[in-house]
Amino acid sequence: MASKTNDPAAHADDIVSRRGEVSASLAHTCSRIKDVLTYSSAYLVFIAMIEVLTVHLVLSLPLNPAPVVVGLVTFSVYAGDRIADADSDALSTPERSAFVTRHREALSLLTAGAYGVAIAIAITGGPLALAITLLPGGFWILYASDWFPTLGRRFKRLKQILVVNSAMVASAWAIAVVGLPLAFAEATVTPLSGVVFVYFLVDTFVNTEIPNVRDVEADAADGVSTLPVVFGIRRTRHALYGLDLFLVAFVALTLAFGPLTVALAGAILVGLGYALVLAWFVGRTNAPGRLAIAGESKHLVVFALLLVSTAGI
Amino acid sequence: MHPPTTVVVPLLFGSIATGSGAAILAWRERPNPGATPLVWLLGGQSVWATCIIFSLSAESVSETLTWTKLGWIGVMIVPVAWILFALEYTGRDQYITRRSVALLSVVPVLTVCLAVTEQYHGLLYVRPAGVTVDGAVVAEQGGLWYGVAAAYTYLLGVLGIVPILGLVSSRATAFRGQSAALLVGITTPWATNILYNAGALPSAGIDPTPIAFAVSGVAYLGAIRRFRMFGANPAPTWRAKEFLFDHIHEGAIVVDGHDTIVEINQTGAAVLGVDVDRALGSPASELLPVNGPIQADGGRDFLTVGTESTSQSYDVTVTELTDRRDHTLGFVFTLHNVTRYLQQQQRLKVLNRVLRHNIRTEANIIQGYAERTADETAETIKRRTMRIVELSEKGRDAIDLFEDAVGEWNQSSLDSIVGDCLAGARDAFPDVAFELERPTEDATIPDGAAVVVNNLIENAAVHNAGSDPRVSVSAWVESDRAVVQIADNGPGIDEYELDILDSGTETPLRHGSGLGLWLVKWGTETIGGSVDFEPAEPTGTIATLTVPLSGSDGRTPAPRDG
Numbered sequence: 001m002a003s004k005t006n007d008p009a010a011h012a013d014d015i016v017s018r019r020g021e022v023s024a025s026l027a028h029t030c031s032r033i034k035d036v037l038t039y040s041s042a043y044l045v046f047i048a049m050i051e052v053l054t055v056h057l058v059l060s061l062p063l064n065p066a067p068v069v070v071g072l073v074t075f076s077v078y079a080g081d082r083i084a085d086a087d088s089d090a091l092s093t094p095e096r097s098a099f100v101t102r103h104r105e106a107l108s109l110l111t112a113g114a115y116g117v118a119i120a121i122a123i124t125g126g127p128l129a130l131a132i133t134l135l136p137g138g139f140w141i142l143y144a145s146d147w148f149p150t151l152g153r154r155f156k157r158l159k160q161i162l163v164v165n166s167a168m169v170a171s172a173w174a175i176a177v178v179g180l181p182l183a184f185a186e187a188t189v190t191p192l193s194g195v196v197f198v199y200f201l202v203d204t205f206v207n208t209e210i211p212n213v214r215d216v217e218a219d220a221a222d223g224v225s226t227l228p229v230v231f232g233i234r235r236t237r238h239a240l241y242g243l244d245l246f247l248v249a250f251v252a253l254t255l256a257f258g259p260l261t262v263a264l265a266g267a268i269l270v271g272l273g274y275a276l277v278l279a280w281f282v283g284r285t286n287a288p289g290r291l292a293i294a295g296e297s298k299h300l301v302v303f304a305l306l307l308v309s310t311a312g313i
Numbered sequence: 314m315h316p317p318t319t320v321v322v323p324l325l326f327g328s329i330a331t332g333s334g335a336a337i338l339a340w341r342e343r344p345n346p347g348a349t350p351l352v353w354l355l356g357g358q359s360v361w362a363t364c365i366i367f368s369l370s371a372e373s374v375s376e377t378l379t380w381t382k383l384g385w386i387g388v389m390i391v392p393v394a395w396i397l398f399a400l401e402y403t404g405r406d407q408y409i410t411r412r413s414v415a416l417l418s419v420v421p422v423l424t425v426c427l428a429v430t431e432q433y434h435g436l437l438y439v440r441p442a443g444v445t446v447d448g449a450v451v452a453e454q455g456g457l458w459y460g461v462a463a464a465y466t467y468l469l470g471v472l473g474i475v476p477i478l479g480l481v482s483s484r485a486t487a488f489r490g491q492s493a494a495l496l497v498g499i500t501t502p503w504a505t506n507i508l509y510n511a512g513a514l515p516s517a518g519i520d521p522t523p524i525a526f527a528v529s530g531v532a533y534l535g536a537i538r539r540f541r542m543f544g545a546n547p548a549p550t551w552r553a554k555e556f557l558f559d560h561i562h563e564g565a566i567v568v569d570g571h572d573t574i575v576e577i578n579q580t581g582a583a584v585l586g587v588d589v590d591r592a593l594g595s596p597a598s599e600l601l602p603v604n605g606p607i608q609a610d611g612g613r614d615f616l617t618v619g620t621e622s623t624s625q626s627y628d629v630t631v632t633e634l635t636d637r638r639d640h641t642l643g644f645v646f647t648l649h650n651v652t653r654y655l656q657q658q659q660r661l662k663v664l665n666r667v668l669r670h671n672i673r674t675e676a677n678i679i680q681g682y683a684e685r686t687a688d689e690t691a692e693t694i695k696r697r698t699m700r701i702v703e704l705s706e707k708g709r710d711a712i713d714l715f716e717d718a719v720g721e722w723n724q725s726s727l728d729s730i731v732g733d734c735l736a737g738a739r740d741a742f743p744d745v746a747f748e749l750e751r752p753t754e755d756a757t758i759p760d761g762a763a764v765v766v767n768n769l770i771e772n773a774a775v776h777n778a779g780s781d782p783r784v785s786v787s788a789w790v791e792s793d794r795a796v797v798q799i800a801d802n803g804p805g806i807d808e809y810e811l812d813i814l815d816s817g818t819e820t821p822l823r824h825g826s827g828l829g830l831w832l833v834k835w836g837t838e839t840i841g842g843s844v845d846f847e848p849a850e851p852t853g854t855i856a857t858l859t860v861p862l863s864g865s866d867g868r869t870p871a872p873r874d875g
Contacts, residue, residue, distance in 0.1 A: 076337075080337075080341075083341075084341075108338065108341065109338070111337070112334040112335070112337040112338045112341075113330075113334045115333060115334065115337055116329070116330040116331060116332070116333035116334030116335075116337070117330050117334075119329060119330065119333045119359070120326045120327070120329045120330040120333070123326065123329060123363055123366055123367070126367070126370075127367060130363065137337075141340075
């Protein structure tokens with residue numbers, strides 16, 4: 001009898017236990033996916049592709065392989081950079097450094113293969129598309145490696161030089177994001193494309209400096225001069241306000257006198273408002289990693305607004 | 314640009330993707346030996362394939378020709394990068410200098426210049442040769458210089474393969490795998506190119522060599538990842554052999570079978586007082602103490618160079634070099650500096666004479682004067698003088714040991730050594746009761762053992778001050794060694810004395826009571842034996858000497874020290 005009366009209870013426990021195991025397993029899987037997306041920089045691939053699609057939308061370009069190429073190059077360069085800096089990143093981002101170190105072999109192969117495939121696809125767009133595709137890799141080599149090892153101490157890694165480091169990163173990505181869709185479409189450069197280029201250039205510069213606040217100790221130890229290292233966090237915040245406000249003024253001016261449409265200007269200004277709010281959190285949040293991701297995610301907001309305004313979605 | 318649809322184009326895209334990916338992997342492996350030239354090699358092949366695609370997708374004939382000409386940059390980077398890679402990867406980077414790279418680049422640079430300016434000379438022409446079914450313009454290339462460039466490319470290809478081939482037979486599996494992958498990677502495009510130039514490949518006028526580079530890319534990737542090309546690198550092995558030959562303290566001279574010096578290291582040249590370059594190619598018999606035909610392992614010879622006060626003596630050893638079939642290839646002479654050893658030997662001879670004759674003579678004179686008086690002081694003088702004589706004799710025994718240690722031991726029978734030693738002890742110590750257990754089986758051992766046995770027996774007898782002093786000696790043979798055991802009922806050896814023996818040296822504050830136990834230690838060391846001391850019950854010491862048996866020829870080389 002006792003065993004019979006106990007049977008249903010045991011069965012219920014089993015179900016509860018299995019449900020618990022399933023939810024724990026699901027949570028574990030989700031956690032692992034999140035780790036892979038964030039630590040390997042895969043989320044940046046998605047955002048980079050959205051940026052290129054934004055350019056497509058703004059410049060009314062036909063869909064071409066540019067988003068795929070930029071996505072592959074983004075993954076290759078960012079994950080490659082994280083492999084190269086895995087040791088020095090152990091101080092500022094120990095979890096990411098541990099993830100990269102653990103999967104170094106696979107990431108190394110994937111990043112190399114991704115760039116190889118990106119180059120092969122870019123060739124279908126012609127020499128200009130190929131050149132633009134090679135640009136982020138070339139800039140990364142100039143940026144991160146001891147390119148002038150025999151020319152004396154005056155020539156240090158460009159990554160170590162104030163403003164030059166972030167400006168190089170911003171230039172490479174702005175050229176790739178704006179130039180590649182144009183090259184694939186064999187479209188001519190217009191004033192509107194110039195405006196879009198300036199927007200992505202300044203915006204990428206801002207997004208490059210936000211994570212530098214978190215990395216200030218590691219960068220200082222590595223001899224890398226960034227805005228937070230040289231001017232401190234408060235002044236960096238002010239500089240980011242200044243850059244975002246410059247973009248606001250630039251968008252307003254181009255709306256008034258240039259080729260920018262109201263819908264486009266509105267989307268960008270909403271994005272810049274979002275950026276100014278994020279700038280306020282610089283140095284004031286306990287989750288600087290999330291702040292960096294939020295900064296990159298601004299392009300999702302702008303793209304969504306553009307989709308709504310242009311396509312009526 | 315219109316997209317080409319030729320069937321080879323997807324393969325070219327594959328070649329570019331794998332080549333670029335492998336180049337990035339190789340780039341990350343810098344500064345490992347071979348990484349940088351491999352980046353250039355893979356970059357060159359990618360440029361070549363890219364230019365072919367652009368030439369096929371060009372919208373005008375002139376554009377096609379321009380891309381074909383630019384493709385020569387990639388074409389000519391490949392062989393130079395390959396030879397540099399092969400040299401650096403296999404550790405022959407001393408051949409890679411700015412000058413050698415510049416010289417290697419002369420033909421490639423000239424080729425690219427001739428390709429770009431082909432309309433002015435025709436030495437390397439690039440002409441439109443028709444249109445494919447897909448509408449792509451096909452360029453034909455040729456001319457006198459085309460043959461030169463192709464021959465140069467093949468030459469560098471073969472020269473690069475030679476050192477890699479050496480690794481195929483490496484004892485290290487990783488290097489075999491790496492080199493096999495590299496050979497597949499380089500021979501596939503080269504073979505394709507040769508077949509294409511010979512007209513043996515149906516490729517619609519398109520050079521399929523860059524397609525074959527897709528195979529190369531995969532092979533190089535395999536070498537890098539599967540066989541850890543940059544994780545386990547053979548480069549140091551080649552350099553290590555050179556380093557060892559050049560930097561060992563011994564002089565080393567390699568002589569071929571015709572008495573010609575074919576290799577000599579710096580030490581060897583310094584010993585012979587010649588310049589390395591002058592020595593190479595010289596007859597060995599003019600520089601080395603060679604009497605008649607060279608014979609390896611034919612005994613030792615000394616070579617003395619320099620004037621009398623600064624002369625240096627060298628022990629010359631000749632070792633034969635043979636091929637796999639045991640045919641003589643040549644000889645290696647090694648010159649080991651033995652000047653200090655010979656000087657030491659001369660000093661020992663002088664000391665031996667002084668201890669053997671002079672001290673005994675002086676002691677006899679002192680004893681003679683002491684005997685003219687008959688008081689207690691005279692007895693003390695005589696006793697102490699005898700002690701000096703004993704010490705000098707032990708010192709002489711020690712010198713004999715050291716001299717014999719560097720020569721060859723005479724051999725004696727175990728039974729006779731034990732018997733003689735005990736007979737001597739009975740004469741010297743009549744108050745001590747000796748027992749002898751002779752070996753049931755006799756054996757031949759180095760006669761240096763006599764010094765050890767003598768001192769062990771003397772030690773057991775002289776310090777035994779009891780009312781019934783006894784010393785028993787037994788000897789036997791155990792497989793390949795002889796054992797002599799000396800047991801006494803004395804007070805036992807002071808631990809302090811044994812500690813000093815174990816430490817191997819004495820200091821002014823920490824020293825033993827005499828030379829006896831030192832002779833036991835040095836004697837056992839020089840004959841390759843060992844000795845153990847154990848306390849006996851109820852009192853006394855058991856000393857066990859173990860000595861290796863001599864060879865069947867009755868003589869055995871003494872162990873060399875140092």
